Amino acid sequence: METDKAKEEITEGTTKQTQQTTQTPASDPDKKSVKLNWTKIGIIALIIAIIALIIVLIIILTTRAPTTTKEVYNLNYSLETENGSIINQDTNEFEKGTVASTLQLASNQLDKELEGIHKGESKTITLEAKDAFGEYDDSKKFTYKRVSQENRSMEMNRSSWLTIQDFSDTFNEQPEINKTYTLSQAPWPFKVIEKNDTHVKVSQEAELNQEIPFDFFTYKVIGITNEKITLKLFGNDTVIPSPNGNLEINFTENEVITKLTPMVGQEVQLENYPKARVTGMNETHLFLDANHPYAGQKIIVKINVNDIKLVKTSISGKTVQHIEGAPTLQVFIMSYCPFGLQALKGLLPVWEKFQGKANIELRFVSYTMHGAKEDEENSRMICIREEQSSKLLPYLKCFVEAGDASGCIKKAGIDEGKLTSCMASRASQYMEEDKALNEKYGVQGSPTFVLDGKEANIYPRDPQSIATAICSAFKGSKPSVCSETFSKQNPSPGFGSGSSSSSSGGSCG
Structure with a gap:
């Protein structure tokens, strides 16, 4: 019994000792505070990171150009007449729904025929005239006077009134009575001859016999009064190529005569007229037809679909960015x-x-x-x-x-x-x-x-x-x-790579 009791005391003592040695010591208040602070810092850092990510996403979504997904066909195609003559054949890409308009057809019937077409598929489509290049319209035939005669002399007002603000914007100075001003693009100086609270009267100070280059020709000042300046055009007879044909220019004593000579069959775009083909001419007039050359005919369209793909594009497509602080x-x-x-x-x-x-x-x-x-x-x-x-x-x-x-x-x-x-x-x-x-x-x-x-x-x-x-x-x-140095050669007006020696700049309008 004593032995058992001794064992119990030894066991109990050992257990207490073990409990004492394994018991968790009381927490250090300073260490607990540090641990808590680092936890808070971590949470705050996470929140900041999430907010920054949201801001970046907002910037990306709001500054990125809106996009749209479009179906694009890659097609081999040919357009032929009923007798087999080829009008046009090529390989090209077309947005779905734009094939007819790109080929300049009269309706969208071709696009309707292509609905549901698949990659690798071939199709032959016959378009009626109304869906191809339109019905032939006799009212689209017209004549155009190919010869014009203009007086070689012209008058212009010598003086004009300007607001003081317009004057200052033009000459970069305030107006003073009897003071003369110059502009780099003007053929002569300007003189202020009258002035009130809001306006100034400016006189063009041309000189008699002064010559002003004008493209291939020269204007000469032949008369000056207080009210008018009279100019006369001088030059040699010449032929000037133009997109609408050769322009023949001849001078008489008082007139300048121009005659337009295109090629028969040439397509021309004459001012205030639709684009048209030249079908003939006589000494004074051109005969033109604004119908499509294949108007009134059925057209055979042969198509092979090389590929169909989805393309994501910017709705505006504009990529040029404004440079802040630059002119x-x-x-x-x-x-x-x-x-x-x-x-x-x-x-x-x-x-x-x-x-x-x-x-x-x-x-x-x-x-x-x-x-x-x-x-x-x-x-x-x-x-x-x-x-x-x-x-x-x-x-x-x-x-x-x-x-x-x-x-x-x-x-x-x-x-x-x-x-x-x-x-x-x-x-x-x-x-x-x-x-x-x-x-x-x-x-x-x-x-x-x-x-x-x-x-x-x-x-x-x-x-x-x-x-x-x-x-x-x-x-x-x-x-x-x-x-850097750039060319000082003044380009010629119009198309082409020529140069101009004119000291004044013309304008349209």
């Missing part, structure tokens, strides 16, 4: 205005060099003067500017050479389906911004240069003059490109 040069033109083309030819080499360094924008005058072809081309350029901006410069460099829009689209690698869709449905919306800018800056004609919100008088329109104007607008340090 902004906006050039307003009409696409077929000879002087707008002149400005564009001077601008393009500068635009290429100043990419990423200055903001250069092609804009359009809110009205046109050169017929339906100009309306169409303005829309085309606007759509390339807005939706395929990386192709704009290559397209413009090609277009100013000969006005060959179709060839330049292919040369620049422009998505024709997207372009056609834009011209049909979105170009007018984009033009609203240009119209608002026209009103804001008081744009009157083509070309108009607006530099940092103010109209700029840039002439000659050579690359060096344009580059100098941009560089002068930098505040602070200028980019290294401002140290």
